[in-house]
Amino acid sequence: MPFISYAQNFEDVRLWRALKQFENGFYIDVGANDPCHDSVTKAFYDHGWQGINVEPMQNFYDALCQQRPRDTTVQCIASDQPGEVTFYGIPDTGLSTADPAVAQQRKDLGMNVHPLTVQARTLTSICEQHAADRPIHFLKIDVEGHEETVLRGMDFSRFRPWIIVVETPWLRDHTWEPLVTDAGYQSILFDGLNTWFLADEHLNLKPAFDIPPCNLDNFHLCRGHALAHPLTPDEPDTARQLAAALHRAEQAETQLHALQNSRTVRLLQKLRNTLRSA
Structure with missing residues (x-):
């Protein structure tokens, strides 16, 4: 990811x-x-x-x-x-x-x-x-x-x-x-x-x-990074709200992937597959 x-x-x-x-x-x-x-x-x-x-x-x-x-x-x-x-x-x-x-x-x-x-x-x-x-x-x-x-x-x-x-x-x-x-x-x-x-x-x-x-x-x-596309004071509020929403979505996606890739979740998935095939 x-x-x-x-x-x-x-x-x-x-x-x-x-x-x-x-x-x-x-x-x-x-x-x-x-x-x-x-x-x-x-x-x-x-x-x-x-x-x-x-x-x-x-x-x-x-x-x-x-x-x-x-x-x-x-x-x-x-x-x-x-x-x-x-x-x-x-x-x-x-x-x-x-x-x-x-x-x-x-x-x-x-x-x-x-x-x-x-x-x-x-x-x-x-x-x-x-x-x-x-x-x-x-x-x-x-x-x-x-x-x-x-x-x-x-x-x-x-x-x-x-x-x-x-x-x-x-x-x-x-x-x-x-x-x-x-x-x-x-x-x-x-x-x-x-x-x-x-x-x-x-x-x-x-x-x-x-x-x-x-x-x-x-x-x-990340959105708004100084080396990417920094937000400027003259951008409309809607653009800032959209940027904030995108930022929250990026955070949520990162956290979801981290959870999916965690060792605990992988072990649970392996156990679930084992139980289904038993």
Whole structure:
């Protein structure tokens, strides 16, 4: 069945190519933002996966709780120390940040930046509470300049995501990469937006990342994707309603196919056929 991609830069297509053989997988999404728009995890949720969303902004947190009931959504930022911190919200965007320098740059550009007081937790503590004794198939981090403090709060000797995806600037002038590579990960790809890492014990997945997403991946872009046909403000309400209906139909079709292809349903069908022939 076609895979419906929601991610900004085909991140979900790359991940699906590497991980589609695993049923009921698990992810951690730090800086989860909107549950659908530009989401790296939406397609995986639709295919029966679940995970942890880390999101401090109230509107995105509420939407994730409502639309992702199987997920655990934590309203906080990930950092290297617990406690209360200042977070700089930029409403209705994915550009909010805990980095004051990045916040000032965006304020200078005319963006509507609002300082907020939010809770901070370490990724280690979040994993201890919600991901103990289970594989973490991928960890995605999109925190607008706050990457190093997120990574410093993760004990990679105890919790080993198979794949780590970190949104990074084009200049790639970050200093935090040794925090990942010294923990037993290899940098395998820069896709123009993200740096990708594989755990040493899962380097067998590397061939899945050797070529960019292509037609052979059998995927479709979701309705309204920026690389497909984005909806514009001047489109009539009927067009928007139709787009929303098509989006719901795509979701329903994806969920139906996932159910039909699940191991449990296949076993029930086999049992039913056996009983009929008996």
